[in-house]
Amino acid sequence: MVRGAVVEAIRSAIVHELKHLANARHSIAVVEDADWGYIYIVTLDTSARKALEVNLELQKRFPGIPIVVKWTGSMDLSEEDLIDYIVKIARAGGFKARAPPGFSSVEVVRGAREE
Numbered sequence: 001m002v003r004g005a006v007v008e009a010i011r012s013a014i015v016h017e018l019k020h021l022a023n024a025r026h027s028i029a030v031v032e033d034a035d036w037g038y039i040y041i042v043t044l045d046t047s048a049r050k051a052l053e054v055n056l057e058l059q060k061r062f063p064g065i066p067i068v069v070k071w072t073g074s075m076d077l078s079e080e081d082l083i084d085y086i087v088k089i090a091r092a093g094g095f096k097a098r099a100p101p102g103f104s105s106v107e108v109v110r111g112a113r114e115e
Contacts, residue, residue, distance in 0.1 A: 022054045039066040047073040052085040059092040
């Protein structure tokens with residue numbers, strides 16, 4: 001019961017911050033993940049750039065709490081900008097990249113060089 005109260009308190013705090021950060025319709029869902037614990041998934045009715053700016057600010061305000069922001073608007077970022085935002089968001093949250101079992105960075109680099 002305490003866990004549910006904590007999850008709801010964090011959800012409410014995120015909703016409160018969204019009112020200041022995003023001038024867009026939004027929804028928020030909470031899912032439990034075996035590896036990450038509770039993940040807060042925010043959907044914003046805005047562009048990719050604005051959504052990722054909001055994601056970065058939320059992650060700075062709630063480090064250690066996985067927050068994912070999805071968008072319903074246009075994709076107004078280059079692939080490089082998207083990667084840059086993802087790295088900044090992960091760092092702000094204190095998260096380290098995890099590769100799936102069997103992932104080989106050597107094979108990825110080798111494949112990229114061959115292209």
